[in-house]
Amino acid sequence: GQEESVGGDSTKKIGLVVSTLSNPFFVTLKEGAEAKAKELGYELIVLDSQDDPAKELSNVEDLVTKGVALILINPTDSDAVVNAIQTANNANIPVITLDRGANGGQVVSHIASDNIAGGKMAGEYIIEKLGASGNVVELEGIPGTSAARDRGNGFNKALESSQIKVVARQTADFDRTKGLTVMENILQAQSQIDAIFAHNDEMALGALQAIEGSGRNILIVGFDATEDAVKAVKEGKMAATVAQQPEKIGSLGVEVANKVINGEKVDSFVPVDLKLVVKE
Amino acid sequence: MNKPILEMVGISKVFPGVKALDNVNLKLYEGKVMALLGENGAGKSTLMKILSGVYIKDEGEIFYKGEKNEIKGPKDAQEKGIAIIHQELNLIPNMTIGENIFLGREPVDRFGRIDWNKLYKESSYLLEKLGVNRDPKEILGNLSIGEQQMVEIAKALSLDAKIIIMDEPTDALTDKETESLFKVINELKSENKAIVYISHRLKEIFEICDDVTVLRDGKFAGSEKVCNLNEDKIIEMMVGRKLTEQFPKIENEVGNVIFHVKNLTNKYVKDITFSVRNGEILGIAGLMGSGRTELAKTIYGAISKDSGQIYVEGKKVDINSPKSAIENGIVYVCEDRKTQGLILGLSVKENMTISSLDKLQNKMFIINKSKEEDYVKNYIDKMSIKTPSINQIIKNLSGGNQQKVAIAKALMTDPKVLILDEPTRGVDVGAKKEIYDLINQLKKEGKAIIMISSEMPEILGMSDRILVLHQGMISGEFDISNASQEKIMKSAVGMVG
């Protein structure tokens, strides 16, 4: 009796494993998913991997134990998540990946916008604004994370075709305070900076404070389109931010999950458009 | 007799597993010194810690100036005019002498700033009174233990208390400082203070005390006027039986020179040369801070030497750490068993075998536990160490028994040369005698023994030959046949002859 009631209950439960919930981007993603889950009548169990793939694996194992109907994973890393996905596969629980892909295991659907493409978009925007040449600064995310890697790769690929030079490339750990101090230091070192690309909006906003303090005029491009960043773009303080629409990724995730649970067919890749947010 | 200023009645205190005090009484009178005596672990310190607010009593009553009183804590005791010199040094090594003396009672100005001038001036005055020749602005940690003890005394005096408790104050002092302390005690008496004096040196009791209270196994064993007593009677009250002669000196056929130190020099000692023979006890005397401990530690490799050689059995040995000293047959028993000699959190067994585990292990570095137990039990028997079990945590043993374990640890390394630094510090009369017997036993076995001591009777009673140190140099050497207290003192203060 009990086993059944738990099983019967489980059709209403979906797990969401988020790479980190101390970054506004993923918080927004989570909120998108939560809103949709409420609308569709699911209980959404959100677990935080704190950017640690081992914790991610534990989280998935715990969800399997708990007996959820489907797991949405926002992987911490595409390789490292494979075992977690296989764990779910072995328990016959379908998996959907969000924002970051997986390099193995059976994934019914992948919902994301492409970080590399986003980096490229930012690079191309800077080329468009600066023309053929100029000096740019790249503020990198936490060393070793896939977001930092992919956004950096796309950005630098875009710049290859131009005369634009990256005069400084420093990490600010996706952190606003560090974005501020690192940018202050770079401003001391570089007399000529035309633009800066930050791997996320937090660092971009920190850099913005530094640049405003220095009184210099530098084009700032961020990534993620968080609330604060969009506002800064509207006010003309930042030039642009690459919008990944995390809310949409989250809500689409639950939507697709709903289809999977109801036995409907779904696409193996659901792209979420990247948008460059600029001042109208 | 007039009324006591303080009376403790029916005091009891239980620690887990130990009834430390059982219905104990104590009376203190103005202008009198009350000796509190008893074997190690009799409960003397516990009783005084209750009086000074460190422990809370389980039962009993305290009457102070005729009124019933509760002592709530160290601060409360201080405010009531009770000062204590604890048995263990309670000082802050990184602070200056002056800061230590006035810790918790720093003079401050209107703005809450410490009045350093006043603090140091008063410290200077107190140190002078005690005959300590030190600048109160010096860091305490640089002082020798004896000098630190004097600072502790100064701290208690600075309170200007009605009742002053001295828990083994002379434990780390040499005769010279003891004399200054007694002068001060006599002044305090004339100022009508009441004093509790705890010591294992019975001679001092007759010199300075008026009354005696004796504890035995936590129980009140009696109270008496000093003038009605002699040493033997006191010992009988303490241990419940008579003891034979204090220094059972044995004559022994001394052998060849087995240990030889040549021109040993470093920051602390200069050009030290001496030798010791098989079956000989070489006593080392000197004033506090004369460098005796440093000499021992230099020989032992715990302090590095700048130059000089050490020979064991005629062979030059290279000693650069305690480990290599032990390997060459030299072992040292520290003067301060609590901070350097023993690991208080470990058991009797673990402490005793720590230096000789290489002999107790099999090929896989595994300790042979039954062999270890045999060894330990053998020493416990041989040295009659009182412990409920070999696994007892050493912290819970009485001081004398702890000291015996420290010596057993050294003996277990099977040394040729044994260096004992203040081997009976803080040890009661009974245990002292047992330790003397033990040292004599080792002498008979043909070991070369170097014994550092600040207790003149001990030096004179045990040694075959005496070396005197002054400011890190040898200032005199005497055969026991022509040594006397006066001659040693003269050398110790640097007077040649």
Add this chain to the structure above:
Amino acid sequence: MNKEKIMKFKSIIGLVIFSIIVSFLSPRFLTVANILNVLRQTSINAVIAAGMTFVILTGGIDLSVGSVLAFTGAICASLLSAGTNLIIAILVSITIGALVGALNGLIISRGKIQPFIATLATMTIFRGATLVFTDGKPISIGNGKYAATFTKIGSGQFLGIPMPIYLMIVIFIICYFILTQTRLGRYIYALGGNEEATRLSGINTSKTKVYVYTISGILSTVAGIIVTSRLFSAQPNAGSGYELDAIAAVVLGGTSLSGGQGGIPGTIVGALIIGILNNALNLLNVSSYYQMIAKGIVILIAVLLDRKQTRY
């Protein structure tokens, strides 16, 4: 040792009470599958915490365990992906882990630097070295000849019980043996109890320190191998923050941070408390922000239950 036994007893009681409460709240908690799940998850922290126990018993601390885990994991993965023999890859990794641990020990004993600051510095250095080595990218163990066997270490089973659990048990037995039956074990307790007295007892305290940090390095490497095997790949950021979980496990197990007191059995209990706590909070669907609060409070309660009696 009686007091210690009671103390161990106390934290086990706490653990049991906690488990009972959780099992009422979540019927899934006390299933065999979930217990094996918890044990497997605990194994990584438990193995690191075993090494940390040695270090803390001497009165030291090792903050670099997470970085060592990442560094040696990366080396192991890169060797495997290059098709190196499984045994060689593991032995090379463990040797490097041991050397890196010994380096910590040497800096601390010869350089006379406080362990906290020394391993804080090497934590940064080894993390940087890992990033340089991996170029900031995860290293997949690839499809090399030995990859499939290698993944058995973390994900395989024997008689229905996951391999990491066996590994954890074997390591705990060895560590317990070293600490209670050997000379080194005695010296470790002595060193933590009173360093000066230990030195004066004729013990080479520097060597003892080097040994304990080496052991910690080796066990971090073992944990790194388990993680790498479980994740099919080595992450440059692997193990960040693991030092805190390991220290928490050791302290929850009743080992004093000032050294000389405690031991391996306590650490097992401590690691289990943390593992069960993480699992339970997930099963009970506690939101992740509140999880942090709950975790902190449970740790406080556990230490309060377990603390030494006041001195009077």
Add this chain to the structure above:
Amino acid sequence: MNKEKIMKFKSIIGLVIFSIIVSFLSPRFLTVANILNVLRQTSINAVIAAGMTFVILTGGIDLSVGSVLAFTGAICASLLSAGTNLIIAILVSITIGALVGALNGLIISRGKIQPFIATLATMTIFRGATLVFTDGKPISIGNGKYAATFTKIGSGQFLGIPMPIYLMIVIFIICYFILTQTRLGRYIYALGGNEEATRLSGINTSKTKVYVYTISGILSTVAGIIVTSRLFSAQPNAGSGYELDAIAAVVLGGTSLSGGQGGIPGTIVGALIIGILNNALNLLNVSSYYQMIAKGIVILIAVLLDRKQTRY
């Protein structure tokens, strides 16, 4: 205090040598603008480290500073965005910071829990509380009536010198005064030197502990206010890892982690070493992986230079 003076001297010499090397490598380094920049950046860590100095002098440690910074920063930002009066917002934040610090002190002194584990737990708890409070999102101080004035704290200047530098100097003077001229200062050193002896001298050691953690809480809050003001907003993640930088600054300044020795002047030097190091590595455009390695090595060298002479 003579020995201490020489030690301070040594780390200052190290600092000067390091600065000279950097100024050769980067001509921008020794400009007035950059020096002010470094000082302003250092101010946050320096203020936290000043509080940490009090804690470490007693032989304790405060791992919760970063979480307290985030928590009080969030409270301050939310008050300001709601249009609360500037002074009230700041006072409320500081009061909460003080209470939270006092809570640490109470857990440690009354609960008799080791500071490392107690503040590790509260670090997690306060971080969780911050995330709950902010819902994981930054809180902008908005365009409230007092927002513009508030930003002056972090970004304003007076006589060409940034405000946080004044704040830092004032705090250091006050802390120096407390530690050297008041009874509390003596008790802090005494407590770190020998807790039992301090207690037996009639000093309320529990109260002293509560005071130092309260001071640490207050100064973390001040740092939180500076950060919030500089960024126009409070970040839920603000301050993670700051405890390590603050501890490093204190230890680099020659204060012993076992307590009783060291002081504020050393901490200034320590905070400057870390600030200059970060600045220099950025100016020299050292790649981020190698920055970690360089930072670790410089810290090791600095501590080696500064370590206490062996006793014999």
